Amino acid sequence: MITPPGSPPPPSSGCDTLDVSQQTMTSRTETRTAAARKSRFNTLPTEVDSALWTVYRELENGTMLQKKVENLERDVSRLNQVVQMHKNETLAAGGVIRKLRAELETVRREAAERDADSDEKQRLEARNKELEQEVTDTRQQLETANKTLLEWKQQLSALIGDRAL
Template structure:
């Protein structure tokens, strides 16, 4: 604040025709306390401030030369500002890189999951078709088994019929033989009956003649 007042007084004194205002070279008593209470920060260090000069007795040339000397003084390099997040920059970058990789991997994983779901759906459809085919084949196999069993039963019946047929033929032949024997015995019985009748007639004649 004191420097601003000094610069204002200095510039007003340099105006043509302007009266030289009284300038005091002694700073207020409370200014050192303010300056001493101000602490330098990490961003920049406090630059040395020029002391107040009584410009009342100086000419324009002296003031301009002094101002030129002040402006030609090389500025002190400013200290680079240290960020409080400087220790976290590498960790933050690494975390961001990990997050980006995770996001990319999530996208690729989504695509892979969709592909796997499609493949799973195709596999399920194929399994259903296979199960249906197996069910049809099982029914056909059961039908074939039933047909084979029926054929075996028919064959057994056929063999039984053949054996029965043979037995029937044997019985028929026996019956024919018995009928032939019966006919012979009938003929013999008729002959014997005639002979008996003849002997009866002859016997009755003998009895009647005697």
């Protein structure tokens, strides 16, 4: 940092432009009071000294502003990288979501098929019970018919046997 001789010490890099302008005003008043008691080493007129001091301050401010711009550009670059990473994560998550939705649809379809199969199974089980009941009834009818046939055979044998005697 370049500072003219006899100028106040430079402000810290954390001060804002309002502080710089206030310091400029303070320094000008100090320069005027210093002009009242002229030093033998001061060879420049007060206006030139004040103008040089202002130029030095502006150069210092320009350097500080340039550093701030560089820092901001670095921050913008870093934030752009973060945004790009988030975009990539979002795209990856979208792919995972699509895959999971397809899997969910497959599971739902399989569940619907199982429900349909379950309904078909229940219908077939009910039909099977009906048929088993029908078979049981038919067997009972067959037994009854066989008993009746056996009785008729015995009666017929008895009739034929009575005539044969």
